[in-house]
Amino acid sequence: MCTAEQYTPLLLAHEAVAIDPSARTVGVKSAAGVELVGYDELVVGTGARPVIPPLLGIDLPGVYAMHTIDEARSLRAVVDGGARSVALIGAGYIGTEMADAFTNCDVEVTLIEMAPAVLTTFDTDLGALVGAELEHHGVAVKCGTTVERLESGVGGGVRVLGGPDLDVNVDAVLIGVGVRPDSTLAAAAGVPVDARSAIVVDERMATGVDGIWAAGDCVQTHHVLYAEPVYLPLGTTAHKQGRVAGINAAGGAARYIGSLGTQAVKILDLVAARTGLRDVEASAAGYEPLSVTVSVDDHKAYYPGATTVHVRITGDRRDGRLLGVQILGTYGAEISKRVDIVATAIHAGSSVAAPSDLDLSYTPPLSSPWDPIQSAAQAWIRAR
Amino acid sequence: MCTAEQYTPLLLAHEAVAIDPSARTVGVKSAAGVELVGYDELVVGTGARPVIPPLLGIDLPGVYAMHTIDEARSLRAVVDGGARSVALIGAGYIGTEMADAFTNCDVEVTLIEMAPAVLTTFDTDLGALVGAELEHHGVAVKCGTTVERLESGVGGGVRVLGGPDLDVNVDAVLIGVGVRPDSTLAAAAGVPVDARSAIVVDERMATGVDGIWAAGDCVQTHHVLYAEPVYLPLGTTAHKQGRVAGINAAGGAARYIGSLGTQAVKILDLVAARTGLRDVEASAAGYEPLSVTVSVDDHKAYYPGATTVHVRITGDRRDGRLLGVQILGTYGAEISKRVDIVATAIHAGSSVAAPSDLDLSYTPPLSSPWDPIQSAAQAWIRAR
Numbered sequence: 001m002c003t004a005e006q007y008t009p010l011l012l013a014h015e016a017v018a019i020d021p022s023a024r025t026v027g028v029k030s031a032a033g034v035e036l037v038g039y040d041e042l043v044v045g046t047g048a049r050p051v052i053p054p055l056l057g058i059d060l061p062g063v064y065a066m067h068t069i070d071e072a073r074s075l076r077a078v079v080d081g082g083a084r085s086v087a088l089i090g091a092g093y094i095g096t097e098m099a100d101a102f103t104n105c106d107v108e109v110t111l112i113e114m115a116p117a118v119l120t121t122f123d124t125d126l127g128a129l130v131g132a133e134l135e136h137h138g139v140a141v142k143c144g145t146t147v148e149r150l151e152s153g154v155g156g157g158v159r160v161l162g163g164p165d166l167d168v169n170v171d172a173v174l175i176g177v178g179v180r181p182d183s184t185l186a187a188a189a190g191v192p193v194d195a196r197s198a199i200v201v202d203e204r205m206a207t208g209v210d211g212i213w214a215a216g217d218c219v220q221t222h223h224v225l226y227a228e229p230v231y232l233p234l235g236t237t238a239h240k241q242g243r244v245a246g247i248n249a250a251g252g253a254a255r256y257i258g259s260l261g262t263q264a265v266k267i268l269d270l271v272a273a274r275t276g277l278r279d280v281e282a283s284a285a286g287y288e289p290l291s292v293t294v295s296v297d298d299h300k301a302y303y304p305g306a307t308t309v310h311v312r313i314t315g316d317r318r319d320g321r322l323l324g325v326q327i328l329g330t331y332g333a334e335i336s337k338r339v340d341i342v343a344t345a346i347h348a349g350s351s352v353a354a355p356s357d358l359d360l361s362y363t364p365p366l367s368s369p370w371d372p373i374q375s376a377a378q379a380w381i382r383a384r
Numbered sequence: 385m386c387t388a389e390q391y392t393p394l395l396l397a398h399e400a401v402a403i404d405p406s407a408r409t410v411g412v413k414s415a416a417g418v419e420l421v422g423y424d425e426l427v428v429g430t431g432a433r434p435v436i437p438p439l440l441g442i443d444l445p446g447v448y449a450m451h452t453i454d455e456a457r458s459l460r461a462v463v464d465g466g467a468r469s470v471a472l473i474g475a476g477y478i479g480t481e482m483a484d485a486f487t488n489c490d491v492e493v494t495l496i497e498m499a500p501a502v503l504t505t506f507d508t509d510l511g512a513l514v515g516a517e518l519e520h521h522g523v524a525v526k527c528g529t530t531v532e533r534l535e536s537g538v539g540g541g542v543r544v545l546g547g548p549d550l551d552v553n554v555d556a557v558l559i560g561v562g563v564r565p566d567s568t569l570a571a572a573a574g575v576p577v578d579a580r581s582a583i584v585v586d587e588r589m590a591t592g593v594d595g596i597w598a599a600g601d602c603v604q605t606h607h608v609l610y611a612e613p614v615y616l617p618l619g620t621t622a623h624k625q626g627r628v629a630g631i632n633a634a635g636g637a638a639r640y641i642g643s644l645g646t647q648a649v650k651i652l653d654l655v656a657a658r659t660g661l662r663d664v665e666a667s668a669a670g671y672e673p674l675s676v677t678v679s680v681d682d683h684k685a686y687y688p689g690a691t692t693v694h695v696r697i698t699g700d701r702r703d704g705r706l707l708g709v710q711i712l713g714t715y716g717a718e719i720s721k722r723v724d725i726v727a728t729a730i731h732a733g734s735s736v737a738a739p740s741d742l743d744l745s746y747t748p749p750l751s752s753p754w755d756p757i758q759s760a761a762q763a764w765i766r767a768r
Contacts, residue, residue: 097747224743236746239753257741264745273745299717333683333750334717340725340744340755347742348732357641358731359608360724361648361657362620363481366717369623371724 011037019044019189021209041211041249044186044199045242048179048217048233053089057150058175062158065175066094075174079105083171086110087160089147091118094176096130096267099139103268110140110168112160117143121263122272123279123291123312126328133270142166179233181218194220196231203255205245213249215241224258224347225277225323226285232259260324262343264336271335275343276324282314290317292380296372298329300364309335311376313342315352317384322350325373334366338373352380395421403428403573405593425595425633428570428583429626432563432601432617437473441534442559446542449559450478459556463489467555470494471544473531475502478560480514480651483523487652494524494552496544501527505647507662507675507696510712517654526550563617565602578604580615587639589629597633599625608642608731609661609707610669616643644708646727648720655719659727660708666698674701676764680756682713684748693719695760697726699736701768706734709757718750722757736764 011028018027025036050065052058064075079102086102088095091113099109111118111134117127118134118141131141146162153159153169160168181198183191192200192208198220205213216238220229237259247254264273282289293312300306309329315322325342329335345355356377362369370378395412402411409420434449436442448459463486470486472479475497483493495502495518501511502518502525515525530546537543537553544552565582567575576584576592582604589597600622604613621643631638648657666673677696684690693713699706709726713719729739740761746753754762 093747234746235753236743240741240743258743260743262743262745264747264750266747266749271750275743275745331749332716332718334721336745336747336750337718337721337725340742341721341728343743343745344725344728344732344739348728348734350732355728357624358724358728359620359624359642359644359646359659360727361646361659361720362618363477363648363650363720365650365715366648366655366720369619 016046016185019185019191019212021189021191021212024211039211041213043242043245043249044191044207044212044214044218045216045238045245046182046185046218049182050175051178051180052175053147053177055147055149057152057158060150060152060158062156062171063150063173063175066098067179075172078172079107084108085157085168085170086172086174087112087158087168087170089160089173089175090177091115091131091141091143092120092176092178093263093265095174096134097265098174098176099134100267103134103137103139108138108140108170109134110142110160110170112145112147112162112166113141113143114146115143119265119267119272122274122326122328126272126310126312126326129310129328130267130270130272133268137268140168179217181231181233183218186212186214186218194229196220198229198231200229201241203257204248204253205241205256206248213245215245222256222258224260225282230259230261232261234259234261234263236262257347260343260346262339264339266331269331270328271331271333272326272328273336273339274324274326275339276322276346277314278324278326279314282316282323287316287321287323288318289314289323290380290384292376292383294372294376294379296375297368298332298334298372299367303364305365309338309372311338311372313352313373313376313380315380315384320351320353320384322346322352322354325376327372338371341371342373352377356381400430400569403569403575403596405573405575405596408595423595425597427626427629427633428575428591428596428598428602429600429622429629430566430569430602433566434559435562435564436559437531437561439531439533441536441542444534444536444542446540446555447534447557447559450482451563459558462556463491468492469541469552469554470556470558471496471542471552471554473544473557473559474561475499475515475525475527476504476560476562477647477649479558480518481649482558482560483518484651487518487521487523492522492524492554493518494526494544494554496529496531496546496550497525497527498530499527503649503651503656506656506658506710506712507664510656510694510696510710513694513712514651514654514656517652521652524552563601565615565617567602570596570598570602578613580604582613582615584613585625587641588632588637589625589640590632597629599629606640606642608644609666614643614645616645618643618645618647620646641731644727644730646723648723650715653715654712655715655717656710656712657720657723658708658710659723660706660730661698662708662710663698666700666707671700671705671707672702673698673707674764674768676760676767678756678760678763680759681752682716682718682756683751687748689749693722693756695722695756697736697757697760697764699764699768704735704737704768706730706736706738709760711756722755725755726757736761740765 217233601617
C-alpha cells in the first residue's frame with residue numbers, strides 16, 4: 001500500500017480494479033501487478049461505455065465505436081489510408097457530427113437512423129431540416145431504417161444490411177447509438193446504482209458510501225425540470241459535477257444545481273441547440289406544454305448576411321412557466337448562446353413572457369432590437 | 385378638429401407643434417396649415433437631437449450630423465460622388481461604426497476623439513484594442529485630440545484644426561458626439577422634464593400629465609443598477625418603452641422593468657459589447673466594484689478557427705453581486721449574446737459566482753465546457 005511518501009499524482013496505464021470502502025483502498029493493476037492505493041476521499045469518474053447493438057457481424061474488422069482517443073486515431077488512419085465510404089449507425093450528436101467530419105474529408109457517408117428524422121433530441125420537423133442539410137452536402141440519409149446485420153463486404157469493406165431496403169458496401173462502419181454508465185467498479189464496492197446502472201448521487205455528488213464521491217458520465221443527474229434524476233452524459237455536466245465532487249472531497253462545500261439538458265451541435269452549415277424540455281418531454285413530465293415557433297432574421301435584413309433562425313419556445317400553458325427552447329440556424333455560436341440566454345432564464349425560474357423584457361444587446365449586424373428569442377416569447381404570449 | 389370618421393392612422397409630413405392637455409388636442413402643421421387633432425391618450429416619441437458643438441465653421445458645407453435618413457442619403461451621395469477622405473468627430477458608437485463603413489467604402493478616415501481611447505463607454509484598455517484594430521485597417525485614430533475650428537479646405541473640402549497637432553483636409557466631416565432628448569413639444573405643454581431635458585416618466589411610461597405617455601430617446605430611463613434615472617438613448621430601450629407606453633395607453637397594464645445599458649457594436653473584425661456597470665460607473669453609484677479579466681479561446685483550440693475573447697466581469701466585492709461585463713472579441717454575434725447571458729443573470733439578481741453553475745451549451749466548434757463568461761466568473765471568485 002502506498003504511503004504518503006510514495007504518493008503518485010497521476011497513474012497512467014493503471015486500471016482501478018477494486019474499491020474497499022472500509023479499508024479505504026483501491027486495487028490498482030499495472031504492468032507491475034496489482035497494488036493497493038489508500039485514500040481519504042475517493043472520486044469515481046469512470047465515465048460511460050458505448051452501447052454496442054448485438055448485431056450479427058458487429059465484431060468484423062472495419063467496425064468502430066469511437067469512444068477512446070485510440071479508436072479515433074484508428075478511424076483517422078482508415079480515412080488517411082484511402083477509405084472512400086463509411087456507414088454511420090445512429091444519427092444523434094456523434095453520428096451527425098461524424099457525418100459532418102467525414103463529408104469534410106470527402107468520404108461518402110451513409111447515415112442510418114431508426115427514428116423518422118436525424119437528431120432525435122430535437123423535434124422531428126427540426127431534425128428533418130438538419131437531414132435536408134446533410135443530404136444537400138451529399139450524405140445519404142436513411143431514416144426509419146434499422147440495421148439487421150453486418151457482413152464482410154467486397155474489397156475488404158463491410159456490407160450493411162437492414163430494412164427497409166438497406167444494403168450498402170462501405171470501407172468502415174461507425175456505431176453511435178448512445179452510451180451507458182460505466183459503474184461496474186463502484187457497484188462491486190457496494191455503491192448504489194439506479195435502474196440504468198448510473199451511480200446514485202446527492203447534490204454534493206456524494207454516493208451512498210462514506211468517503212466515495214462520483215461525477216460525470218457514470219452518475220445519474222439532477223435535472224431542474226424533472227422530479228426524478230435523469231441520465232444525461234454530457235461534457236458540460238461532467239465538468240460541473242467533477243468540480244463539485246472535487247471541492248467536497250477536499251473538505252469544501254459545493255452543490256450541483258442541476259442540468260437543463262442544454263446541448264448544441266454544429267452540422268455542416270447549421271447549428272442546432274436546445275435547453276430544457278420539448279413538448280413531448282414536458283408532457284411526459286406532467287407539464288401542460290405549449291410550443292410556438294418563429295422563423296425570423298438573425299439580424300437586421302438591411303445589413304448584409306442575414307439568415308433565418310428558427311426558434312421554438314416551450315412553456316406551461318397553465319402558469320406560463322418557461323420550460324425550454326430549440327433553435328436551429330446558420331453556423332455561428334450565437335445560435336447556442338441564444339439558447340444559453342433561455343437556459344439562464346429557466347435557472348432563474350422565469351416565465352415565458354419575461355425574456356421579452358430583458359435588456360439584451362442590439363446592433364444591426366448582430367441582432368434585432370427584439371432578439372429572436374424575444375420575438376418567440378412574444379409569439380408565445382399571443383398564442384397562449 | 386378631427387372627428388372619429390376623419391381619423392387618419394398615419395400623418396406623414398405633418399409636424400406636431402403644440403399639445404393642449406386639457407382639451408386633449410395636438411396642433412398639427414402640414415402643407416395645408418395647422419389643424420387640431422383630438423386624442424384620448426397621447427404617446428410622445430419625439431426622440432433626440434444630435435449635439436452640435438459650437439465650433440467656428442460648423443455650418444460649412446460638407447459638415448454632417450447623421451441623424452435623419454435624408455442626412456444618411458446625402459452622405460452616401462458624397463461618397464458616391466467621389467469623396468476620398470472624411471473626418472469623424474467623436475469615436476463613440478456612431479463614430480466607430482461610421483469609421484467601419486467608410487473604410488469598407490475605401491474612404492480614408494481620420495477619427496478624432498477627446499478621450500484617451502475610442503469607444504469611451506468601455507474601459508480605456510479595451511477601447512485601445514479597438515483603436516488598434518481601426519489603425520490596422522488604415523484609420524488615422526487621433527485620441528486625446530480636440531477639434532477647435534473648421535475652415536473651408538482646399539479643393540472644396542473642409543479643413544479640421546485642433547490640438548494637439550490636428551490639421552487635416554477632408555472631403556466631408558461627420559459629427560457624432562452624442563444626442564440630447566428632444567422634449568421641447570412636451571415641455572411646452574407642461575410635461576415635467578429633468579435637468580437633462582429628458583421627459584420624466586414612471587415605470588408605466590406615464591408622464592406627470594394625465595393622458596400623456598412618453599417613450600424612447602426623449603425620456604429618462606430607469607436603470608436596474610442605479611438609484612436615479614439615467615439618459616440612455618438606445619434602440620432596444622426605445623422599443624421596450626414604446627411597447628409599454630402603447631399597451632398602457634390602450635388600457636392595458638405593462639411595466640418597464642429597467643435598462644442595464646446593454647450595448648453592442650461591430651467595428652471591422654471586432655465586436656465589443658457590454659451590460660451593467662464598469663468599475664468607474666459602479667464606484668460612482670456607491671458600489672465597491674472588483675473587475676477581473678480573462679482572455680481565453682472562444683471555443684476549443686483543437687477545432688479550427690479559435691480566437692481570443694476578452695471578458696471583464698464586474699461585481700461588488702462586499703456581497704458578490706454581479707454588476708456587469710464587457711466582452712471584446714472577433715466579429716460574431718456570440719460576443720454580444722454572451723453579454724446577454726450576463727444581462728439575463730443581472731436581471732435575476734445573480735451573484736458573480738452563480739453563472740459558473742449555469743447549464744450553458746457546449747460543443748467544440750462553438751464554445752468550451754466552461755463558457756468564457758463562466759471562466760471569468762471563476763477567476764473573479766479566486767481574485768475576490
